[in-house]
Amino acid sequence: MSSQPLPRKPRRPRPADPADATDGPLLDLNRYVPAFITFIGNKLSNSATAFYQKNFGVNVTEWRIISQLAIEPGIPASRICQVIGFDKGPVSRNLAALQKRGLLTIRTAPDDGRTHSITLTARGRAIHDRVIVAALERERRLLSCLKKDEREVLIDLLRRLHENLGAVTGQGTT
Numbered sequence: 001m002s003s004q005p006l007p008r009k010p011r012r013p014r015p016a017d018p019a020d021a022t023d024g025p026l027l028d029l030n031r032y033v034p035a036f037i038t039f040i041g042n043k044l045s046n047s048a049t050a051f052y053q054k055n056f057g058v059n060v061t062e063w064r065i066i067s068q069l070a071i072e073p074g075i076p077a078s079r080i081c082q083v084i085g086f087d088k089g090p091v092s093r094n095l096a097a098l099q100k101r102g103l104l105t106i107r108t109a110p111d112d113g114r115t116h117s118i119t120l121t122a123r124g125r126a127i128h129d130r131v132i133v134a135a136l137e138r139e140r141r142l143l144s145c146l147k148k149d150e151r152e153v154l155i156d157l158l159r160r161l162h163e164n165l166g167a168v169t170g171q172g173t174t
Contacts, residue, residue: 037161048138056131061086061094062103063131069104069120070128076115103127 029035048060058066064084072079081091095118098104103124109117120128143151165171 044142048135051134051138052131055134056127058103058127058131061090062098063135065091065094065098066103066120066124066128067132067135069118070125070132073119074109074117076109077118078115080118098124 027035045060048063052058052060052063056063061084065080068080068083069075077088077091077095080086080095081088084091095104095106099106102121104118104120106116106118109115143154146154
């Protein structure tokens with residue numbers, strides 16, 4: 001009979017030393033701009049989806065697409081992705097859902113058979129015209145804590161940050 005060592009009982013990990021959790025730098029969430037932008041964006045998107053879905057039957061991503069098509073009729077999906085900052089997959093799924101519901105049409109672009117021209121239908125434009133009233137009211141309420149000149153400064157600062165995103169993403173914007 002050969003003598004095989006018995007398998008060792010796995011060791012229990014030692015409890016983490018509470019001091020370890022406080023070592024090193026920490027974010028100050030009251031001053032860290034990317035966190036503010038993310039938190040505001042998440043909360044705005046979540047509440048917008050709930051509100052727009054309940055009142056108009058569209059989610060916030062669908063609204064972003066519809067509003068972009070109202071601004072730039074006939075654009076391809078790649079332009080929508082570029083503007084709203086989403087990957088092709090989610091945009092394609094939303095476009096297919098909007099087309100199925102009769103809110104937009106997708107046709108081969110007349111000037112380039114490799115791309116598609118996307119436009120709102122009359123029904124899609126009617127949804128746009130109803131949602132935009134609510135969207136602008138939500139914006140007004142959000143910004144109501146700021147004076148007019150502060151709103152203009154905020155818009156300028158946000159535009160400049162948007163234009164500077166390439167500094168951290170390695171890509172251009174809009």
